[in-house]
Amino acid sequence: MTFTFQQEDLKRDFSKKISYQQLFPLAMAEDVRTADTKKAHRVPEHEKENTRSICLLEQKRKVVSSNIDVPPARKSSEELDMDKVTAAMVLTSLSTSPLVRSPPVRPNEGLSGSWKEGGFVPSSTSSSGYWSWSAPSDQSNPSTPSPPLSADSFKPFRTPAQPDDGIDETEASNLLFDEPIPRKRKNSMKVMFKCLWKNCGKVLSTAAGIQKHIRTIHLGRIGDSDYSDGEEDFYYTEIKLNTDSVADGLSNLSPVSPSQSLVSPPTFSTLDSSRTETPCAKTEPKLMTPLSQSAPTTLYLVHTDHAYQATPPVNIPGSTKFSPNGSSFSISWQSPPVTFTGIPVSPTHNRPVGIGEQRQQQNHSVLSSPPRGAVSLRKPRGEGKKCRKVYGMENRDMWCTACRWKKACQRFID
DNA sequence: TGTGCCGGGAT
DNA sequence: ATCCCGGCACA
Secondary structure (H helix, E strand, O other), rough: OOOHHHHHHHHHOOOOOHHHHHHHHHHHHHHHHHOOOHHHOOOOOOHHHHHHHHHHHHHHHHHHHHHOOOOOOOOOOHHHHHHHHHHHHHHHHHHHOOOOOOOOOOOOOHHHHHOOOOOOOOOOOOOOOOOEEEEEOOOOOOOOOOOOOOOOOOOOOOEEEEEOOOOOHHHHHHHHOOOOOOOOHHEEEEEEEEEEEOOOOEEOOEHHHEEEHHHHHOOOOOOOOOOOEEEEHHHHEEEEEEHHHHHHHHHOOOOHHHHHHHOOOOOEEEEHHHOOOOOOOOOOHHHHHHHHHHHOEEOEEEOOOOEEEOOOOOOOOOOOOOOOEEEOEEEEOOOEEEEEEEEEEEOHOOOOOHHHHHHHHHHHHHHHHHOOOOOOOOOOOOOOOHHHHHHOOHHHOOHHHHHOOOOOOOOOOO
């Protein structure tokens, strides 16, 4: 129904290019700050392009959804204040909502092909529902893989700043690659709406119902129960219950321990950018800045005990402290601490950029930079035989110390 | 490809 | 200061 319309709409808009800086001033700022360290982390142009497109998608999703199911009220004037509220709500939501689930492995997706090659598809579209920072910046790590996206959208709660989720995330990612969209799971889903009001948790089958519930019960709008300013939107979550095995663990409405989220590698749990501000929009500074600035195009992976680097952050050149490839951070959860990390360690096709690769990149840039020989301060090479030649490698102990140390020979000076 | 040795890290 | 080595330039 509306999905069809939205997809078409999005497709059309994707053909338009929007200035990177225009969309992501924050990311640009970060780019500038970390420009030096990122020299070795050049992101191929096409990846940037993908990233841009994805964020454009994020924006578009908001527009679309606001046109369709979210009243346009309270868009701008309250945004700043609401960002603070958003931060609080995120935290609240973390403890009251099923945040993590295991996305199905979808080998047929267009995305999978890209990250097989060590290349990277910035699938920052992220499956809806959770933490993923699909930031658009050059920091996007080419080798940080995007896990396969999941089809089920999950909306723990809504925030004023992002009244979206009007479109399925996977579909969105498919749009990017003009892949046909497998929809089979849609049919087996039952959409429910759960009230996120603290200590409530009421589940209703219709959005109208849950909105009315929130309006009347929690917002106390008894008189004008038909009027909706959209605020209710923020207090309920859409839950898609399906019969798939993947969703089995999610049908449970209680908070889900992140450690349950990974079914089996390389099936990654994804965190959704839509839960927090995507880099396309402003973010609450303390909560999001490090992530949104430095976790571009990367779905943060929920770390448990498997193949992901745990804290402390790994210091990799070209990445900031919280960058997707060079870092991780922890959030203390109700039970086990959750580590979001952008450093997949092992899966072959999604290994991080290693030092060797960085060196290669550096070398590459060296090769393509200044024409050498402009000014060579290197003194001419000695013509005569040196210790090495005279004594040979087997008599290295007979060499002069300089030769032993690979310095200019002091015994046979030219 | 082997050699000389610069630049820089480690101790 | 000494020792060591990566890596570049050159033969």
